[in-house]
Amino acid sequence: MSCNEDRILAGYVIETPLDPAAVAEVMAGEQSCGTFTRVAGETDELRARARATVESVRPLDEADRPSLSNAFLERRGVQGPWRRARIEISFPTANIGANLPTLASTVAGNLYDLGEVTGLRLETLRVPAAYRAGFDFPRAGIAGTRRAVGLPEGALVGTIIKPNVGLSAGQTAELVGRLCAAGVDFIKDDEVCADPAHAPLAERIPAVMRVVRAHAERTGKRVMVAFNITGETDAMRRHADLVEREGGSCVMASLNACGYSAIQSLRRHTPLALHGHRNGFGALSRHPLLGIGFQAYQTLWRLAGVDHMHVHGLRGKFSQSDAEVVEAARDCYTPLARGSARDDTVMPAFSSGQWAGTVPATWEAIGRDDLLFMAGGGILAHPDGPAAGVASIRQAWAAVRAGVPLAEQARQAPELARALAFFGSR
Known part of the structure; x- marks a missing residue:
């Protein structure tokens, strides 16, 4: 998928014993307007405007053991197999603005700590031209x-x-x-x-x-x-x-x-x-x-x-x-x-x-x-x-x-x- 004019597209590889599509939705919510449950003030209008969107989920292979330890899953007795998938999530540029630390925090922040995953890696990042223009360019x-x-x-x-x-x-x-x-x-x-x-x-x-x-x-x-x-x-x-x-x-x-x-x-x-x-x-x-x-x-x-x-x-x-x-x-x-x-x-x-x-x-x-x-x-x-x-x-x-x-x-x-x-x- 190519970037829309007002959205940033991030591609990830994840590993989880849960449904990868459901985990992708968790990721989208956590890194935009949501948390583990819907909260007061999180209206449908706000979600439509500010929530990140899962654009694709592509299953990969499975593993017999997790790549990384995860106390959240262990406490719940969740077992494998551990499924791997490539997912794409788009984020509204308006959530971030021309703010590089916040962009990094959005696409590569608390996602790594999510309890639903035993592996997560940001692979690709695509930005639209209008958004790119708000940042610095090389001088040489x-x-x-x-x-x-x-x-x-x-x-x-x-x-x-x-x-x-x-x-x-x-x-x-x-x-x-x-x-x-x-x-x-x-x-x-x-x-x-x-x-x-x-x-x-x-x-x-x-x-x-x-x-x-x-x-x-x-x-x-x-x-x-x-x-x-x-x-x-x-x-x-x-x-x-x-x-x-x-x-x-x-x-x-x-x-x-x-x-x-x-x-x-x-x-x-x-x-x-x-x-x-x-x-x-x-x-x-x-x-x-x-x-x-x-x-x-x-x-x-x-x-x-x-x-x-x-x-x-x-x-x-x-x-x-x-x-x-x-x-x-x-x-x-x-x-x-x-x-x-x-x-x-x-x-x-x-x-x-x-x-x-x-x-x-x-x-x-x-x-x-x-x-x-x-x-x-x-x-x-x-x-x-x-x-x-x-x-x-x-x-x-x-x-x-x-x-x-x-x-x-x-x-x-x-x-x-x-x-x-x-x-x-x-």
Whole structure:
């Protein structure tokens, strides 16, 4: 079902020993105008105007045991089988307004605690164009990020500051200088390094931007640095202002740790590109019958106005399957609402164990290079140094765009050959 002009459509997978259709009605009532019983003032007119509506219920499989414990059902001696179903519920936009925390509370709030379910996961979230227009849009997105780094085509090759923590502001700047000289397009702080005592942002931002500006003056190459300014809202705004004054183009925030309101406040305050880091998403997504799927997750954060979204990487070091990574990237390329007058697509950031050898799988799956291809060890651990690491990745992208196997390309690309020999044997 597509969105009506005045309704938000949420898709769930549920598990219950009860009738899934009846449980869906409970969900709709609980998250709109109802509770476990009809109350005074809950008139037919009010229900017609404000109640959520069950749009579909599609049975799936059954299980012999529940996925999650449930004291409510245990007290009542309710037994299985535990039925699973996909359901869609639509919510009136008028119930919520352009209020992102309340939207999240409506579609992904107390539902997880319902006594009727032994599993519940929000999978999809669709919003109508008029509703989407009431929220923030990316300031840079794909096209703006390309303009900021002066790269109209080709994958943006990026890396992460390593060691993650421990470097002083001066040492960080020195490493950034080496990475700029190596030819990267994008550098970001690690998510665990924001404003540490050994490299406070007040010192690190000016130190890093001095070498970034010097590199640009020397070569004409503008490297985008995503400074991790995760913190209290006023501090994030203050640090974003410092990045802007120093000539920077991007800031990064840990989305789950900061929360919707803080990210909205940051977006509205700064014109800089906002790099959205999803660390902690695994806690929300890894169980197939609990939490939230990436399509719904990225919808909420894109309504906050981020420009880049992490999707992890193909054949990477984390738990996500390649199929999940590919689907997440495609979600980033998909407009949130059909018929929207503005482009709200965002740039996916591929990371986690990426190197030249993972480029073919990425190209084959995505078929485009509007992405951040971020390699930490794949650049910094290249046996011939960071410049060779960057070169190997660019050589791999050139090969896949030309339809040439990496082994063949490596015959005339020594950096790629060394990468294949070094990383491919690990």
